[in-house]
Amino acid sequence: MTPTARSNHEEIDIRRLLGILLDYRKWVLASVAVFALIGLVYVSLATPIYRADALVQIESNAPDNPLREVSSLLGEKPPTLSEIEIIRSRMVLGQAVDLLNLDINVTPVTLPVIGGFLRSHGIGRPDFAQGWGYAFGGESVVVSDMPMADAYRGKTFTLEVEDSYSYRLLDADGTEVGSGKVGQMSTFLGGDLSLRVTAIDAAPGARFTVQRTPELAAINGLRGRFEVVEAGSETGILSWSLTGTDPDETQRALNTIADIYYSQNVQRQSEEARKSLEFLNSQVPEIREQLNQAEDKLNQYRESRDSVDLSMETQSVLDRVVNLESQLNELEMSEAEISQRFTKSHPTYQALLEKKAQLQRERDNLNQQVKNLPETQQEILRLQRDVEVNNEIYVQLLNKVQETKIAEASTVGNVRILDSAAALPAPVAPNKVLILAVSIILGLIVGVAGVFLRALFNRGIETQEQIEELGLPVYATIPLSEEQGKLDRRIKRSRREQERSVPAGLLAMRNPADVSIEALRGLRTSLHFAMLEANDNRLMITGPSPGVGKSFVSVNLAAVCAQAGQRVLVVDADMRKGQVHSVFGAASGQGLSDLLGGKLSLEEVVRDVADVENLQYVARGMAPPNPSELLMGARFSEFLRAVSERYDLVIIDSPPVLAVTDAAVVGEQVGTTLMLARFQLNPAKELELALGRLRTAGVEPRGAILNAVERKAATEYGYGYYHYSYK
Numbered sequence: 246m247t248p249t250a251r252s253n254h255e256e257i258d259i260r261r262l263l264g265i266l267l268d269y270r271k272w273v274l275a276s277v278a279v280f281a282l283i284g285l286v287y288v289s290l291a292t293p294i295y296r297a298d299a300l301v302q303i304e305s306n307a308p309d310n311p312l313r314e315v316s317s318l319l320g321e322k323p324p325t326l327s328e329i330e331i332i333r334s335r336m337v338l339g340q341a342v343d344l345l346n347l348d349i350n351v352t353p354v355t356l357p358v359i360g361g362f363l364r365s366h367g368i369g370r371p372d373f374a375q376g377w378g379y380a381f382g383g384e385s386v387v388v389s390d391m392p393m394a395d396a397y398r399g400k401t402f403t404l405e406v407e408d409s410y411s412y413r414l415l416d417a418d419g420t421e422v423g424s425g426k427v428g429q430m431s432t433f434l435g436g437d438l439s440l441r442v443t444a445i446d447a448a449p450g451a452r453f454t455v456q457r458t459p460e461l462a463a464i465n466g467l468r469g470r471f472e473v474v475e476a477g478s479e480t481g482i483l484s485w486s487l488t489g490t491d492p493d494e495t496q497r498a499l500n501t502i503a504d505i506y507y508s509q510n511v512q513r514q515s516e517e518a519r520k521s522l523e524f525l526n527s528q529v530p531e532i533r534e535q536l537n538q539a540e541d542k543l544n545q546y547r548e549s550r551d552s553v554d555l556s557m558e559t560q561s562v563l564d565r566v567v568n569l570e571s572q573l574n575e576l577e578m579s580e581a582e583i584s585q586r587f588t589k590s591h592p593t594y595q596a597l598l599e600k601k602a603q604l605q606r607e608r609d610n611l612n613q614q615v616k617n618l619p620e621t622q623q624e625i626l627r628l629q630r631d632v633e634v635n636n637e638i639y640v641q642l643l644n645k646v647q648e649t650k651i652a653e654a655s656t657v658g659n660v661r662i663l664d665s666a667a668a669l670p671a672p673v674a675p676n677k678v679l680i681l682a683v684s685i686i687l688g689l690i691v692g693v694a695g696v697f698l699r700a701l702f703n704r705g706i707e708t709q710e711q712i713e714e715l716g717l718p719v720y721a722t723i724p725l726s727e728e729q730g731k732l733d734r735r736i737k738r739s740r741r742e743q744e745r746s747v748p749a750g751l752l753a754m755r756n757p758a759d760v761s762i763e764a765l766r767g768l769r770t771s772l773h774f775a776m777l778e779a780n781d782n783r784l785m786i787t788g789p790s791p792g793v794g795k796s797f798v799s800v801n802l803a804a805v806c807a808q809a810g811q812r813v814l815v816v817d818a819d820m821r822k823g824q825v826h827s828v829f830g831a832a833s834g835q836g837l838s839d840l841l842g843g844k845l846s847l848e849e850v851v852r853d854v855a856d857v858e859n860l861q862y863v864a865r866g867m868a869p870p871n872p873s874e875l876l877m878g879a880r881f882s883e884f885l886r887a888v889s890e891r892y893d894l895v896i897i898d899s900p901p902v903l904a905v906t907d908a909a910v911v912g913e914q915v916g917t918t919l920m921l922a923r924f925q926l927n928p929a930k931e932l933e934l935a936l937g938r939l940r941t942a943g944v945e946p947r948g949a950i951l952n953a954v955e956r957k958a959a960t961e962y963g964y965g966y967y968h969y970s971y972k
Contacts, residue, residue: 272695301482301483302661325483380452386412392438394438404455513658719951724764725953725954728755751804765801783889784917785915787901787912814861818899820875821868836863841881847884850866873907897911
């Protein structure tokens with residue numbers, strides 16, 4: 246195939262697909278309408294979902310802790326990821342579940358399908374619905390407490406309202422387990438279940454299901470509706486959101502979660518300061534005792550040496566040593582506090598150890614200088630150093646105790662609630678516009694896919710070229726007649742049999758100018774020349790399957806031939822389901838089967854057509870048990886010879902080729918056979934199989950007729966259209 250030919254072939258296919266869509270546009274539009282209606286019903290009946298939002302800041306620096314100055318060496322960033330996990334933990338959400346009784350589910354029993362719509366739109370109970378066991382808009386029951394044994398957690402009970410102050414409690418089987426009053430703690434099931442109903446705002450008879458879910462399931466349910474994300478990168482600001490069916494309850498729940506998180510954060514910071522204060526208080530007596538001992542030793546040494554004083558150089562060294570010892574002691578206290586929270590591999594701990602090692606090296610250098618001093622100076626320096634270092638440490642320790650007390654008293658945590666929870670006035674789900682748009686798109690996709698699938702599996706013949714490829718010339722293409730469709734009637738003989746259409750009028754007389762009748766006139770001309778080579782004047786019209794229009798073509802072709810002056814006889818050889826008699830409004834009895842059975846003579850079975858001169862017909866007769874055997878008998882051959890002598894043209898309407906063998910039997914005694922195929926009904930393979938059946942029996946069809954051709958965009962774009970009107 247050349248590139249040009251391939252391009253043309255692809256172009257034809259695309260145009261054909263577009264034509265198929267145009268032909269079945271009503272199907273596509275119907276699919277879109279159905280799906281749009283489904284989407285509209287869904288968004289109307291779906292329970293609206295509301296969302297509450299809050300904004301919380303995690304500050305970079307918590308309130309100062311005197312023992313944590315060294316942790317600032319690495320400039321740590323806000324641990325937002327850790328805080329998010331804390332917020333979503335059972336520690337926080339579990340308290341919210343307990344405070345708000347979120348593990349107690351009170352659900353109204355509503356009308357099927359429309360009950361949710363009535364409640365969400367606040368449609369109250371009509372007068373005629375008084376006493377119904379359903380809850381309408383505005384009706385509610387509040388359960389504040391529901392202690393129960395673990396065995397009953399997760400089980401559903403039904404609360405039926407008796408009046409505004411009392412109720413009945415039913416189990417899952419509808420058996421009453423007891424009754425209770427509003428505001429009282431009522432006990433059921435031998436003390437395994439208790440219930441406190443604090444308010445009833447519903448009509449008598451209204452029912453509500455009551456269930457207490459396991460705590461973990463309630464926490465997970467709350468977590469599933471709760472979302473925490475960081476607003477921006479490394480901002481330390483967290484955006485919270487919670488969804489629910491009630492905007493007020495959703496807002497209250499989110500505020501409760503925020504309060505719980507803030508409280509635990511403050512408590513955590515305060516706990517840290519308290520532990521630091523305990524550590525400092527434990528060190529104060531010890532340092533005080535060390536200071537007293539150092540002062541006593543210094544005084545004793547001076548008394549024994551008659552008050553030895555330090556030189557200026559030694560005093561300078563002493564000051565430096567005291568300063569280093571003070572810093573080292575402070576680092577040791579910090580190390581004691583940090584070791585409770587971090588391992589030695591932590592960067593903060595590593596920084597502290599490096600700082601401590603540096604100070605120790607400086608201290609060792611000073612100690613080396615002290616060794617070069619006179620012995621008396623060394624001793625007095627050592628004793629003086631102990632006194633001043635312990636005194637410095639003691640003063641610092643007292644200062645830090647006071648600072649830690651202040652820090653503990655003024656702890657506010659590193660959490661700040663910027664925006665408290667607020668519920669959006671409009672529901673966030675369902676998204677009506679989006680759902681309707683998706684429904685329409687889905688309907689369009691399903692409609693288009695359905696049309697294409699139908700076209701894919703419907704491989705019926707659409708052009709005469711497809712028939713000619715089988716080696717059979719096409720004598721005529723007959724357009725589908727809308728007028729004939731009005732004349733046809735639908736019949737169904739039994740429940741198993743599908744409904745089918747049968748002709749109930751002669752179109753050639755009703756509307757002689759119909760395009761299908763014009764096509765039959767063209768067939769009449771073609772047959773005139775085709776039958777010149779035949780050895781008799783008999784014409785059999787058959788088809789591969791039922792419903793192709795054999796009777797319509799047979800009787801109307803006979804009518805146009807009779808109108809041309811020929812004496813024509815139509816024989817209904819389909820003794821099983823023939824419908825030639827229906828065209829003329831007569832009964833099927835006294836026909837061919839009666840003749841072949843020897844019950845009636847030829848003159849008795851031949852019927853005149855009142856409105857058409859020169860046209861007569863033979864009905865099928867009573868349905869026999871052995872139609873094939875009757876057609877193979879000598880009486881049928883004698884019948885054909887007799888009618889061939891009396892008439893100019895004998896048209897035989899035979900049964901379908903693939904259904905029974907009757908067509909092959911009749912075809913052996915007929916000079917001309919035409920195969921009838923219906924537009925988009927008979928596949929080429931089916932037509933080929935029917936031709937093979939006839940040829941195997943020694944019957945060679947002279948040509949074919951393509952019947953009921955419709956003017957469709959698919960065939961017009963793909964193959965062209967062969968029928969025109971001339972007025």
